[in-house]
Amino acid sequence: MNSYDVVVIGSGPGGYVAAIRCAQLGMKTAIIEKYSTLGGTCLNVGCIPSKALLSSSHHYEEATKHFADHGIEIPGDIKVNLEKMIARKQSVVDQTTGGIDFLMKKNNIDVYEGLGSFKDATHVNIAKNDGSTETIEGKNIIIATGSKPSNLPFIELDKERIITSTEALKLKEVPKHMIVIGGGVIGLELGQVYYRLGAEVTVIEYMDRILPTMDAGLSKELNKVFKKAKCKMMMSHKVQSVERKGDEVIVKAENKKGEIVEFKGDYCLVSVGRRPYTDGLNAEAAGVKINDRGQVEVNEHLQTSVSNIYAIGDVVRGAMLAHKAEEEGVFVAETLAGQKPHIDYNLIPGVVYTWPEVAAVGKTEEELKADNVDYKVGQFPFRALGRARASGDIDGFVKILADKTTDEVLGVHMIGARCADLIAEAVTAMEFRASAEDISRYSHAHPTFAEAIKEAALAATDDRALHV
Numbered sequence: 001m002n003s004y005d006v007v008v009i010g011s012g013p014g015g016y017v018a019a020i021r022c023a024q025l026g027m028k029t030a031i032i033e034k035y036s037t038l039g040g041t042c043l044n045v046g047c048i049p050s051k052a053l054l055s056s057s058h059h060y061e062e063a064t065k066h067f068a069d070h071g072i073e074i075p076g077d078i079k080v081n082l083e084k085m086i087a088r089k090q091s092v093v094d095q096t097t098g099g100i101d102f103l104m105k106k107n108n109i110d111v112y113e114g115l116g117s118f119k120d121a122t123h124v125n126i127a128k129n130d131g132s133t134e135t136i137e138g139k140n141i142i143i144a145t146g147s148k149p150s151n152l153p154f155i156e157l158d159k160e161r162i163i164t165s166t167e168a169l170k171l172k173e174v175p176k177h178m179i180v181i182g183g184g185v186i187g188l189e190l191g192q193v194y195y196r197l198g199a200e201v202t203v204i205e206y207m208d209r210i211l212p213t214m215d216a217g218l219s220k221e222l223n224k225v226f227k228k229a230k231c232k233m234m235m236s237h238k239v240q241s242v243e244r245k246g247d248e249v250i251v252k253a254e255n256k257k258g259e260i261v262e263f264k265g266d267y268c269l270v271s272v273g274r275r276p277y278t279d280g281l282n283a284e285a286a287g288v289k290i291n292d293r294g295q296v297e298v299n300e301h302l303q304t305s306v307s308n309i310y311a312i313g314d315v316v317r318g319a320m321l322a323h324k325a326e327e328e329g330v331f332v333a334e335t336l337a338g339q340k341p342h343i344d345y346n347l348i349p350g351v352v353y354t355w356p357e358v359a360a361v362g363k364t365e366e367e368l369k370a371d372n373v374d375y376k377v378g379q380f381p382f383r384a385l386g387r388a389r390a391s392g393d394i395d396g397f398v399k400i401l402a403d404k405t406t407d408e409v410l411g412v413h414m415i416g417a418r419c420a421d422l423i424a425e426a427v428t429a430m431e432f433r434a435s436a437e438d439i440s441r442y443s444h445a446h447p448t449f450a451e452a453i454k455e456a457a458l459a460a461t462d463d464r465a466l467h468v
């Protein structure tokens, strides 16, 4: 029987990063993945393919709606070749997952293809895809089995017309009318892909705003963008039923007045969140506790109820984000090596890759109010930036929330061009406990979108913004 210092179950960004860091630290490491490609949800059916389609559809939107403003004239019609777009997306996925194969080899990590299930606290059975089984031993085991799309109990997903994000990444036609249930990150990103490609899109959200966990100012601004694109944004609507009739999908939802409203489309994307995934893992055999939300229970060291078994990523509490899973993978590897790593969960940024992009880190205004924190706000609109006007990306703003007494930055919330990248500056500043004045006093290249951060910091300190 093969024996390892560490066995990782699941090869998503949590699992493969944990395996690499364990190997770097000199541990003999194995990784088990039930699918034939490594990389988990993120690389195969999540972050990477969705960003590939967002990029392609953005190019299409630019070409059809904005090139003319720049004096670029394209003779003849511009058409979408969805088959080619999806094939390109797949080749991006293939290159990326292939990169993980390379990294496993480079780090001498043994890869097992098959479903891993606990035999006991130090042994994992692998049911291989060729029908054979093998048992391997791990002194330590890391559960990184991720998540799957969740559903509402009364919705029957046929995966053709009533679909999850996984199917939405490989549609064979542009929907005529896509009904998106759930105005969270995934629903909005994929909704934007398809409205750009010509679909009518209706977003039905149970809460009173899209992106309900983000700062309300961001929700409002992104809602405007979707409305400008003629999407129907149905807030405070509770979906009651989803029914397929031939090629038609009928969604019924109850509005605030208690009336039932009917929506008819040809595709319905159900994006109501994700659930932690432990099916087939046989966690009980090892004594690993799963809580009533389906998450593997962990302490602050990401250790489960069994001391040599750890769990990371979407399968444990906290934000379901690839970079959070990666941080946890490194954290557990370094803990196993006897180091004392640290993760500040308050400083894990959240990003929505629509255009304009939405990004945030730290506390929202709603949270600061609830915690009775005395704070001040500095906000700066992108439209006041030369760089934004030069590129034609004038929507959005940067908002900095700082402690009223100490001036420490407590939260940064932004919507606008390139915010997914700009948020890194806010994370860095907050990691070093910068004050708003600190940010306002270091130089930002001109003309850049990043100047909006400096200007918002100036606005937060005695209303000193220079360009509004």
Ligand code: FAD
Residues within 6 Å of the ligand: 009, 010, 011, 012, 013, 014, 015, 032, 033, 034, 035, 039, 040, 041, 042, 043, 045, 046, 047, 048, 050, 114, 115, 116, 117, 144, 145, 146, 147, 165, 186, 277, 278, 279, 280, 281, 312, 313, 314, 315, 320, 321, 322, 323, 324, 325, 353
């Ligand atoms: P996963 O990536 O889910 O990987 C778990 C792996 O474990 C899977 O490969 C699974 O097959 C395997 N597995 C499960 N059980 C077993 C078993 N018993 N034996 C063997 N293998 C097993 N996050 C971001 O940060 N940025 C984004 O832009 C982003 N976009 C997204 C877009 C979409 C459409 C979706 C669906 C998700 C997106 N996410 C994004 C979320 C991100 O994909 C997840 O947070 C991330 O993949 C979690 O990583 P993980 O390692 O915990 O689990």
